[in-house]
Amino acid sequence: GAGVSQTPSNKVTEKGKYVELRCDPISGHTALYWYRQSLGQGPEFLIYFQGTGAADDSGLPNDRFFAVRPEGSVSTLKIQRTERGDSAVYLCASSLRGRELDTQYFGPGTRLTVL
């Protein structure tokens, strides 16, 4: 079946602009995760949804970052007043139940470049 999809695949924006990144999880997966990967680093956790609610947002770096999942499926990561340091690959993952030892399946990522 279809895997996790993310759009756009690439996004170039100017400093100070607002961006939205979209994630479409595997059908039937209740848990959804956002990670951010900088060059030469492993992915770093941002936020985790169980259904429609954010169960853990401890990884969001500051209040410029916000994510929603209004119907428990598609999620949008929103970044306000972008800064050059926000440039990274933003990865989305989903898992079936969001419980312990539940395998997370990743999408191809969105490469964000802030000029």
Add this chain to the structure above:
Amino acid sequence: SQELEQSPQSLIVQEGKNLTINCTSSKTLYGLYWYKQKYGEGLIFLMMLQKGGEEKSHEKITAKLDEKKQQSSLHITASQPSHAGIYLCGADGSGAGSYQLTFGKGTKLSVIP
């Protein structure tokens, strides 16, 4: 917080050679995941290990978790160009009440035909 250290950082091998990548945790592992990433792509799930001494294989890739559950190794037998990419180990945070994964920095593997 848990930290994962991977070694080596990069590896260049001749096609057909065997190789091993290591992942060492600062804390006892509750669950350890191995993923592969190609440039411009997402992470592809390889294997998950949970029990001390556990070993799993898929095609020519074998992953082991040591008895103390603080180190894992990934072994590739008779490497092929298709094995090239970045290998990432990730620790499951469930043991600490969190479902996020904490990753190492990755090992970049190049296979020369």
